[in-house]
Amino acid sequence: MLRYLIRRLLWAVLLFVAVTIVTYIIFYAIPADPARLACGQRATPECIKRAAHYLGTDRPLYFQYYKFFGRLMPFSFRGGPHLKEPRLGRSFTNRQSVNSVVAHAAPVTASLVFGGAVFWMLIALPVGILSALRPRSLLDRIAMVFVLVGISAHPVWIGLLFAYFFGFKAGLFPITGYSDFFAHSGDTSAGPVQWAYHLVLPWATFAILFAALYVRMIRANVMETLNEDYVRTARAKGAPEWLVMRSHVLRNALLPVVTMLGMDIGIALGGAIFTESVYGLPGLGKTAITAIDSFDLPTTQGVVVFATLVIIVFNLIIDLLYAVIDPRIRLS
Amino acid sequence: MSRKLWLSTVLVVIGLFSVLAGGASAKSSHAGATGGTLTVDLLSDVDYTDPALDYLSTGWEIEYATCLKLMNYPDANGAKGAQLVPEAAAGFPKVSNNGKTYDFTVNAGFTKFSDGSPVTAANFKAAIDRDADPKMQSPAVAFFSDIVGSSKSPVSGVKVKGNHLIINLTQNAPDFVARMAMPFFCAVPTNLPHDPNGVLAPPSAGPYYISEHTPNKSITVKRNPNYKGKRPHNLTQINYVIGNSQAATYLRAQQGATDYAAGGIPSASYAEAASKYGVNKAQFWVKPQLGVRYLAFNHDRPEFKGAKGALLAKAVNYAIDRKAILAQGGYLGGKRTDQILPPGMAGFRDANLYPLKGADPTTAKKYAAQSGVASGTGIEYYTSSTAASAAVGQIVQYDLKQIGLNVNIHQFARAVQIDKEGTRGEPFDITSEGWIADYADPFDFINVLLDGGNLHASNNNNVAYFNDPAYNKQMNSAALLSGAPRYKAYSNLDVAMMHDNPPWAATSNFNDRILLSSKVGCFTFNATYSVDLAAICLK
Numbered sequence A: 001m002l003r004y005l006i007r008r009l010l011w012a013v014l015l016f017v018a019v020t021i022v023t024y025i026i027f028y029a030i031p032a033d034p035a036r037l038a039c040g041q042r043a044t045p046e047c048i049k050r051a052a053h054y055l056g057t058d059r060p061l062y063f064q065y066y067k068f069f070g071r072l073m074p075f076s077f078r079g080g081p082h083l084k085e086p087r088l089g090r091s092f093t094n095r096q097s098v099n100s101v102v103a104h105a106a107p108v109t110a111s112l113v114f115g116g117a118v119f120w121m122l123i124a125l126p127v128g129i130l131s132a133l134r135p136r137s138l139l140d141r142i143a144m145v146f147v148l149v150g151i152s153a154h155p156v157w158i159g160l161l162f163a164y165f166f167g168f169k170a171g172l173f174p175i176t177g178y179s180d181f182f183a184h185s186g187d188t189s190a191g192p193v194q195w196a197y198h199l200v201l202p203w204a205t206f207a208i209l210f211a212a213l214y215v216r217m218i219r220a221n222v223m224e225t226l227n228e229d230y231v232r233t234a235r236a237k238g239a240p241e242w243l244v245m246r247s248h249v250l251r252n253a254l255l256p257v258v259t260m261l262g263m264d265i266g267i268a269l270g271g272a273i274f275t276e277s278v279y280g281l282p283g284l285g286k287t288a289i290t291a292i293d294s295f296d297l298p299t300t301q302g303v304v305v306f307a308t309l310v311i312i313v314f315n316l317i318i319d320l321l322y323a324v325i326d327p328r329i330r331l332s
Numbered sequence B: 001m002s003r004k005l006w007l008s009t010v011l012v013v014i015g016l017f018s019v020l021a022g023g024a025s026a027k028s029s030h031a032g033a034t035g036g037t038l039t040v041d042l043l044s045d046v047d048y049t050d051p052a053l054d055y056l057s058t059g060w061e062i063e064y065a066t067c068l069k070l071m072n073y074p075d076a077n078g079a080k081g082a083q084l085v086p087e088a089a090a091g092f093p094k095v096s097n098n099g100k101t102y103d104f105t106v107n108a109g110f111t112k113f114s115d116g117s118p119v120t121a122a123n124f125k126a127a128i129d130r131d132a133d134p135k136m137q138s139p140a141v142a143f144f145s146d147i148v149g150s151s152k153s154p155v156s157g158v159k160v161k162g163n164h165l166i167i168n169l170t171q172n173a174p175d176f177v178a179r180m181a182m183p184f185f186c187a188v189p190t191n192l193p194h195d196p197n198g199v200l201a202p203p204s205a206g207p208y209y210i211s212e213h214t215p216n217k218s219i220t221v222k223r224n225p226n227y228k229g230k231r232p233h234n235l236t237q238i239n240y241v242i243g244n245s246q247a248a249t250y251l252r253a254q255q256g257a258t259d260y261a262a263g264g265i266p267s268a269s270y271a272e273a274a275s276k277y278g279v280n281k282a283q284f285w286v287k288p289q290l291g292v293r294y295l296a297f298n299h300d301r302p303e304f305k306g307a308k309g310a311l312l313a314k315a316v317n318y319a320i321d322r323k324a325i326l327a328q329g330g331y332l333g334g335k336r337t338d339q340i341l342p343p344g345m346a347g348f349r350d351a352n353l354y355p356l357k358g359a360d361p362t363t364a365k366k367y368a369a370q371s372g373v374a375s376g377t378g379i380e381y382y383t384s385s386t387a388a389s390a391a392v393g394q395i396v397q398y399d400l401k402q403i404g405l406n407v408n409i410h411q412f413a414r415a416v417q418i419d420k421e422g423t424r425g426e427p428f429d430i431t432s433e434g435w436i437a438d439y440a441d442p443f444d445f446i447n448v449l450l451d452g453g454n455l456h457a458s459n460n461n462n463v464a465y466f467n468d469p470a471y472n473k474q475m476n477s478a479a480l481l482s483g484a485p486r487y488k489a490y491s492n493l494d495v496a497m498m499h500d501n502p503p504w505a506a507t508s509n510f511n512d513r514i515l516l517s518s519k520v521g522c523f524t525f526n527a528t529y530s531v532d533l534a535a536i537c538l539k
Helices: A002-029 A034-038 A045-055 A061-072 A098-133 A138-152 A155-169 A192-226 A229-236 A241-253 A255-269 A273-279 A284-293 A297-325 A327-331 B002-030 B057-066 B078-082 B121-132 B139-143 B246-255 B267-277 B306-319 B322-327 B361-371 B387-401 B414-421 B443-450 B469-480 B483-500
Strands: B037-042 B101-105 B158-161 B164-168 B208-214 B218-223 B237-242 B284-297 B334-336 B377-384 B405-412 B430-436 B504-515 B520-522
Touching (some): A002 A061, A002 A297, A034 A045, A034 B414, A098 A138, A098 A192, A098 A255, A098 A273, A098 A284, A138 A192, A155 A192, A155 A273, A155 B246, A192 A241, A229 A241, A241 A255, A273 A284, A284 A297, B037 B246, B057 B208, B121 B139, B121 B158, B121 B164, B284 B306, B306 B361, B306 B387, B306 B504, B322 B334, B322 B387, B377 B387, B377 B414, B387 B405, B443 B483
Parallel strands (some): B377 B430
Antiparallel strands (some): B158 B164, B218 B237, B284 B430, B284 B504, B334 B504
């Protein structure tokens, strides 16, 4: 198990280095000069030269990457080995600390993704199971229509419709915006209630696509498991139907769903770009879009680093869980 | 007779009553009470709220309300709002005979900084010293490099003597006073840190101050309790909400959840907003900005070089359909033009040089033939990757096909386009560009964009690579003039260049399209800084 864990960790480090190098190379290949952008429309050669030096873009690519990687490491050997705070650098466009930008954006995305996951599982579980138990029934057909719409409709379109009908016309929810979960004293615009109130529409929008996919998967898994020998045996032995469902069907059918849920949450935490853009949520996705638009390499790289780490960590957890559940993986 | 008189009296009374009632209702639609909070939606955050670093129009709009400057633009619409007036200065500066020394008398007893500290001449020197500090990396350097010792902080050419701020320049620069009205040079506390990352909520001495800025989330602007000056300061507070999409902002403005769509609304919604609220009546305002969109002809390329190139440039000016091109910017997105200087800029004189209502292919073909350009000649056209830019490219492609030119469109991300077209030797013939005034002076258009003496290997603003020694000389002479002769010289240059040897085909001037909520009572637009936040009031 230890060897397996070490192997996975080494792969994770390699993947992390590869992703950050690729991001650097892509930015380097694009012929846009951040120093020129920093100096504005009346950029003079002197200003650009100074800005390039300040931003470090006047140095070779490998040196820039070396500096970036050195800042990111939680330890340093300069002046004797010691621990330090990993730093993602400063934004090219507004010179804000990227650590702070990511730290402010990540909870927004996490709120959207985890809440959305609860939403989509609340839809997908009952609909998927009921569809499997009554295949080709009216409910099953309605569920399939929902699946088709959910998969086909773009989240931006769904988001705009929700914002228009539930936000603007009905006035039931805010059209856009985000409210912090933790309120400062006397701040009535934040707190758990306001937080959830502002996120209802984004959660619903974000959940629809995944709910559609999960309904389909749960239906297929449950139907497949229902035909297994051990389910037939349990029924033949006279086990009550609810016990058969709980202990034999769902336990086995939902195993791959849990795995997929972990991976999907990991990927989505990297930035739910469309939902965040429609609802003006200042999360990682929106931050990344703004940063890419303005050729802000440190901020883009910061989001990439964070997203990569989250995906690596989630994949690692899933791999380890799988190894615990299925010894064949560990042995291979 | 008496019955007639009685009837007339009744009619007169009714008439008077109607006039008074009408007057009252008109007044109520344009006036409002003091106080209240204005909510403003911004698509994305300002780059900085530190005056030494901020170089975006949305930030300057805020600083127009928060900054105290030596000279400023009055809170007025139209031409009156474009005339510089003294603000913290007691009057216009005394200028030495050689035009190199400016002596401002600072008289700002009517205000203090929002933190309670008084305003003196030293606060204006502090702003220049801060801009000049290499550590700050301020984009302001382009606007004061002619001050003696400007490359080091403190700047040796700026001295404080009592309430006098004396600035020594390396050369005569009549646009210097206009430059000093830029937010870069507004008063700052002498102890404001020289922090290269910018101060998020610097104290200020204008009618308002920024009390809080949470990047990418919100900006809170409050009334400066120490300001007793003449500028309006109606609102108690202004809350910026950052990050709402344009579609959401449009809905929020209609709902009254936001009072000013500072980040705009979707392009396709402007026509609807105009028909719903009327134009320039109460809620939807369309105002001209000091800016120009143009197609720059690369004079380094054989097609646009020399006398024959000038004829081809004229041909293109006749061939393009400015009406169709402007339509791609959305409803009321601008006003067609054929000149370098925008209307509203001192020195602008409407010369009617080229067709504005549509293309004139007949005249265009005549000039194209005179230029000797071969039919089927390829023209490399650079533009940005937005949908509207692509559509404009296709219109230009069609228009120039009529005179035998084959336009090849190359689209780039905006930052890439700026880099490519700014590099001398880049193989393009025409590039699509735009320019908004940094300050209200024709130098900022003519000399900055067309003086061939300023060409470099890269990072050029003169993307037409226009370098005519005769015009360069005239530009340099005009830059040294002041008052009416200065504007006349620039006016003549504008018309002469566009008529005889067009460096560009100017297509349109920008409009600012402003959507307000029904709660907004008073509204003033300044051509340099857009919406005058200090003058806004709520009903």
